[in-house]
Amino acid sequence: MASTPESEGRLMQPARTVLRHRWPLRLMHWINLACMLALVGSGLQIFNAHPALYWGEASHFDTPLLAMESVRGADGKGQGVTRLGNATYDTTGLFGVSANAEGRNVRRGFPEWATIPGPRSLALGRRWHFFFAWAWVINGICYLAWSLASRHLRDDLAMRRRDWREVPRSVLDHLRFRHPQGSEALRYNPLQKLAYLGVIFVLTPLVLLTGLSMSPQLDSVMSGFIALVGGRQSARTLHFVAMSLFVLFTLVHVLMVVYAGPINEMRSMITGRFRVRGEQGGAAHAE
Numbered sequence: 444m445a446s447t448p449e450s451e452g453r454l455m456q457p458a459r460t461v462l463r464h465r466w467p468l469r470l471m472h473w474i475n476l477a478c479m480l481a482l483v484g485s486g487l488q489i490f491n492a493h494p495a496l497y498w499g500e501a502s503h504f505d506t507p508l509l510a511m512e513s514v515r516g517a518d519g520k521g522q523g524v525t526r527l528g529n530a531t532y533d534t535t536g537l538f539g540v541s542a543n544a545e546g547r548n549v550r551r552g553f554p555e556w557a558t559i560p561g562p563r564s565l566a567l568g569r570r571w572h573f574f575f576a577w578a579w580v581i582n583g584i585c586y587l588a589w590s591l592a593s594r595h596l597r598d599d600l601a602m603r604r605r606d607w608r609e610v611p612r613s614v615l616d617h618l619r620f621r622h623p624q625g626s627e628a629l630r631y632n633p634l635q636k637l638a639y640l641g642v643i644f645v646l647t648p649l650v651l652l653t654g655l656s657m658s659p660q661l662d663s664v665m666s667g668f669i670a671l672v673g674g675r676q677s678a679r680t681l682h683f684v685a686m687s688l689f690v691l692f693t694l695v696h697v698l699m700v701v702y703a704g705p706i707n708e709m710r711s712m713i714t715g716r717f718r719v720r721g722e723q724g725g726a727a728h729a730e
Contacts, residue, residue, distance in 0.1 A: 463629065463717035468595065471586045472712060478579035479689065481571060484559030486686055487552075488568030494539075494552025496683055500674030508680060511538040513550040521548055576654065583647065599631055600640060606633040622703050628719055642692055646685055653682035 464472075495510040497503055509527055511534070516522035523539025525532045536542070541554035544561065555561045559571055590596040613633045616623075623632065631639070656665040656678040672678050700708045711717035 458718050460716050460718055461629065462715050463711040464715050465593070466715065467589050467593075468586075469712055469715060471582055471589070474582045475579065475586070478575045478582060479693065481559060481575040482579060483686060483690060484557065485568045485571035485575065488558040488560070488563070489565060489572060490683065491552040491558060491563060492565045492568075496680040497676040498673060498680060499676055502676055509683075511552040513540050521550060580651070587643075600636050602633070602636055602640070606636060609633050610637075620702065625719065628703075629717070638692065638695075642689070646688055646692075650682060650685040650689070653678045653685065657682065 493502075494512075495502070495504075495507040497507055507526060510525070512524050512526065513521045514524050521535075521540045522533065523535040523537065523541065525534040525538045535548075537554060538552060540548050540550055543549045543555050549555075551563060558568070560567050587596075590600075610633045615621075616632075617634060622628070652665075652668055653672070655661055656669045656672075657675060658665075662669075669675055669678060672681060707718050
């Protein structure tokens with residue numbers, strides 16, 4: 444992309460260091476990442492005990508929404524097949540049939556490298572999942588309390604009239620891979636705000652409610668929610684979808700970090716210090 448006089452002038456200005464993220468936010472960010480990695484890996488381990496999804500109260504084995512299966516191929520070897528509705532796909536090596544640590548193809552939904560712990564163990568997968576689920580919830584409560592007390596939620600994430608007006612431009616900027624410069628890089632753009640608010644107030648409650656509703660011990664407490672979503676198998680499917688959206692959000696987040704400048708972005712999330720060129724001002728504190 445060709446440079447403009449404005450961008451060239453900005454690059455000629457001396458860079459300054461600002462405090463972009465305070466230490467509680469940085470700490471909770473990395474705790475959240477560790478918990479999410481453990482939750483996804485152990486969740487896939489639990490899913491592998493029965494790698495199929497259904498809608499309703501019961502498991503209709505003949506008509507799953509999604510199923511990862513192993514069938515015998517024409518050569519007599521196991522072949523991984525993924526069924527998505529009425530469509531089937533050969534996913535040997537990834538879903539249905541994949542190599543274990545010894546390099547031998549085995550029957551399993553998700554591959555061993557994607558699950559925690561790696562070898563098939565439903566009991567250990569559940570222990571990992573429940574432990575890190577509580578750690579994730581406690582960290583989330585601390586984040587929400589800190590965000591309210593420090594006004595991070597109100598000052599940095601809340602959508603204002605200006606943000607709603609800038610949504611179309613923000614979409615175009617992302618499509619054109621245009622990254623904000625100067626003081627604009629110090630504040631969340633409208634799409635970032637919507638993404639974070641969606642994760643905090645939509646995805647997180649959904650994954651918590653659907654996770655709790657799969658526990659037989661909570662039938663009497665969660666019966667209304669289970670009936671609302673159509674049954675326990677529906678809750679399991681929604682839980683899987685919510686997890687997939689969390690993974691998608693994380694991948695997009697990492698791609699945006701790489702695109703915006705990984706060294707500068709990572710430094711700001713580890714030390715809090717962010718190097719910026721351009722006009723003075725912005726929400727962060729200059730050092």
